Amino acid sequence: MRGLILSIKMIRRLVIVLIPALAVMLFIPAFSAAAGSDEIVCIQCHSKLQGKYGEPVTLWQGSIHQENGIACNSCHGGDPRDAANAMSPARGFLGVPKEKDIPAFCGRCHVGVLKDYLSSLHGKAAGTGGPTCVTCHGNHKVVKASLDLINEKNCSRCHDFKQAEIIKMAMASTESRILIIDAGINGLKQKGIDTDRLEKGLFSVRNSFHSLFHTVDITRVEMETTRIQAELQKLDDLLKIMDDQQRQRKLIGAFAVAGALLSALLAYLLRKTYGRF
Numbered sequence: 001m002r003g004l005i006l007s008i009k010m011i012r013r014l015v016i017v018l019i020p021a022l023a024v025m026l027f028i029p030a031f032s033a034a035a036g037s038d039e040i041v042c043i044q045c046h047s048k049l050q051g052k053y054g055e056p057v058t059l060w061q062g063s064i065h066q067e068n069g070i071a072c073n074s075c076h077g078g079d080p081r082d083a084a085n086a087m088s089p090a091r092g093f094l095g096v097p098k099e100k101d102i103p104a105f106c107g108r109c110h111v112g113v114l115k116d117y118l119s120s121l122h123g124k125a126a127g128t129g130g131p132t133c134v135t136c137h138g139n140h141k142v143v144k145a146s147l148d149l150i151n152e153k154n155c156s157r158c159h160d161f162k163q164a165e166i167i168k169m170a171m172a173s174t175e176s177r178i179l180i181i182d183a184g185i186n187g188l189k190q191k192g193i194d195t196d197r198l199e200k201g202l203f204s205v206r207n208s209f210h211s212l213f214h215t216v217d218i219t220r221v222e223m224e225t226t227r228i229q230a231e232l233q234k235l236d237d238l239l240k241i242m243d244d245q246q247r248q249r250k251l252i253g254a255f256a257v258a259g260a261l262l263s264a265l266l267a268y269l270l271r272k273t274y275g276r277f
Helices: 002-036 041-046 055-060 072-076 099-107 111-118 133-137 162-190 196-210 218-274
Strands: none
Touching: 041 055, 041 072, 099 111, 099 133, 162 196, 162 218, 196 218
């Protein structure tokens, strides 16, 4: 009987040890497969090639697309998991677009930007030597859209920088104010204050502002930035009101605490004084 009990105890110990080990053995291959799944066959192949065939991978690494998980197949199509069919038209492979097709190629994701671009002087000159998306943003080393892209080096490749500089200056002060208000909203939000109204208002204004990025019309930019600045002033006023209300609540709370402490102190002194009689 004693031997049977010992055997049962040994079996239990083995089960306790083997189950976690078995789980690890089953988990590791699954984890390895998941980890390796991030590197698609396009990158695996082209990263080993030299010259222009390997360059796209080098340029893509560190780009805004790579940071956001946009890989080769996201733009060029094809099957990113099957090397034999990676460039098969049947699997949706599109290849490299012709210059005139670049705006529509990028516009599949950037729908609003495409609309703004096509209505601009740049867009109207597309196909006749005018700039496309890759002219300013790059093809594989895609850089984040910002006012920094409007600079003399980029713009003077096609025309004088003077007009672009006026547009940039008009937009720079607006962008700076948007960032300041955004920081103010986040500050209130961290204090637990409902900022939904402010956030929705800033989101709308920011979208209007971003629609100007592809406008190369000085008059329109100046008119729109004036309108946007007025909307930002309303948000700024509301932000200050909410901030003042928060300070007043804190001040009232501080007085309430001080009053409670003073009352407690007076009660203690009265008890101590009259307790002697």
